[in-house]
Amino acid sequence: MSLKEQVVASFENTFGHQPDGVWSAPGRANLIGEHTDYNLGFVLPFGINFRTYVAVAKRADRKCRVASTIDSKIYEFDLDGEMPKNLDWALYPLGVAWVMRENADFGFDAFFDSNVPIGAGLSSSAAIECSIALALNEIWNTNHTKQELALIGQKAENQVVGAPTGMMDQTASMLAQSDGAVLLDCKKLETKVIDLGLTKNNLVIAVIDTKVAHRHSDGGYRSRRDSCELGAKTLGVESLRELSLSDLPRAQSQLDDLTYRRVKHIITENQRVLDSVSALRDGNLESLGRLLLESHSSMRDDFEISVPELDLAVETAMEVGAIGSRMTGGGFGGAAIALIAESKLGELEIACKKAFEANSYAEPNIFAVVPSEGARKDS
Ligand code: ADP
Ligand code: MG
Numbered sequence: 001m002s003l004k005e006q007v008v009a010s011f012e013n014t015f016g017h018q019p020d021g022v023w024s025a026p027g028r029a030n031l032i033g034e035h036t037d038y039n040l041g042f043v044l045p046f047g048i049n050f051r052t053y054v055a056v057a058k059r060a061d062r063k064c065r066v067a068s069t070i071d072s073k074i075y076e077f078d079l080d081g082e083m084p085k086n087l088d089w090a091l092y093p094l095g096v097a098w099v100m101r102e103n104a105d106f107g108f109d110a111f112f113d114s115n116v117p118i119g120a121g122l123s124s125s126a127a128i129e130c131s132i133a134l135a136l137n138e139i140w141n142t143n144h145t146k147q148e149l150a151l152i153g154q155k156a157e158n159q160v161v162g163a164p165t166g167m168m169d170q171t172a173s174m175l176a177q178s179d180g181a182v183l184l185d186c187k188k189l190e191t192k193v194i195d196l197g198l199t200k201n202n203l204v205i206a207v208i209d210t211k212v213a214h215r216h217s218d219g220g221y222r223s224r225r226d227s228c229e230l231g232a233k234t235l236g237v238e239s240l241r242e243l244s245l246s247d248l249p250r251a252q253s254q255l256d257d258l259t260y261r262r263v264k265h266i267i268t269e270n271q272r273v274l275d276s277v278s279a280l281r282d283g284n285l286e287s288l289g290r291l292l293l294e295s296h297s298s299m300r301d302d303f304e305i306s307v308p309e310l311d312l313a314v315e316t317a318m319e320v321g322a323i324g325s326r327m328t329g330g331g332f333g334g335a336a337i338a339l340i341a342e343s344k345l346g347e348l349e350i351a352c353k354k355a356f357e358a359n360s361y362a363e364p365n366i367f368a369v370v371p372s373e374g375a376r377k378d379s
Pocket of ligand 1: 052068069070088089090092112113114118119120121122123124125126127128215
């Protein structure tokens with residue numbers, strides 16, 4: 001049974017009636033541009049071939065009820081009630097409903113099933129938010145664009161879940177396209193799909209999931225945001241996006257060492273995203289690979305969001321002959337990606353497992369991801 005058929009069956013078992021439709025949204029991997037989104041810079045993520053499906057039916061009353069294969073509970077809130085609180089994972093979808101509720105005349109039942117790895121830095125959270133946001137946009141007739149729905153997902157994650165994330169994940173999950181990455185200008189809110197051309201070069205993007213669990217809401221993510229804000233304020237700009245490489249000497253003289261290194265990562269990372277787009281347009285994948293590696297070093301040494309497992313994943317991928325590799329996602333765990341010949345995937349898997357075992361790390365999970373389309377209605 002496909003995941004789409006399974007989610008319908010689970011919906012019927014749980015709620016005792018049929019859904020009105022099924023929607024889905026992918027997880028994402030970020031090719032390059034880390035922590036640049038909330039600094040209003042550039043990011044270049046793509047949707048992956050792992051999706052969250054949601055079956056939804058309208059209700060006659062104003063209750064919003066959600067269930068998932070993740071546990072066997074039904075969580076609910078009332079459209080006329082208070083903001084949902086203490087509802088575990090259900091805060092993600094009910095948070096979206098809360099943000100979108102203004103013109104809602106009726107509630108809904110929703111059941112989620114997903115093959116997006118949870119907590120691996122592949123944004124299972126955006127997949128759940130975007131699948132329900134697209135569904136509610138249709139049943140509530142709210143006529144939002146996909147970009148607006150992405151911002152609604154971000155708002156739910158920031159205000160209801162309480163994770164201070166940027167807009168990248170939801171934008172990627174909403175607007176992704178097959179074989180392409182989404183260049184997002186987080187200030188202008190403009191997106192452009194950039195052709196990746198992986199297949200014609202016999203390349204794949206491998207994910208090395210270290211199984212080190214990350215927690216966005218933890219202090220590390222917040223403190224990076226705080227450093228970026230302090231840097232921007234001290235340098236007299238609204239956001240770090242306003243700065244370029246030529247501002248680095250001034251930044252170094254005006255900031256304390258820690259803040260400078262945080263700021264330096266953001267400034268150089270924005271440039272690396274733009275350079276990556278040029279490299280892709282020129283078909284220069286070697287140069288893209290170099291940028292991925294430089295991005296990883298910057299996150300390891302200046303932004304300090306990597307962990308030894310991620311560094312080892314990147315080193316091992318390069319030893320096996322990857323064109324480039326870097327940790328992806330918010331950091332402090334999760335996954336690395338490697339741009340590598342399809343024929344070397346097996347070797348990569350063996351080498352990573354061996355290297356992790358030699359260091360007494362948990363066994364990593366290695367798999368290729370295919371750049372895939374964004375949120376859609378499936379039936
Ligand atoms: P990531 O987005 O990197 O996977 P997060 O910590 O941001 O990690 O989001 C993971 C959380 O999202 C889970 O702990 C859970 O609360 C929620 N979630 C994701 N997918 C599902 C799902 N299919 N069903 C229920 N909750 C989910
Ligand atoms: Mg997330």
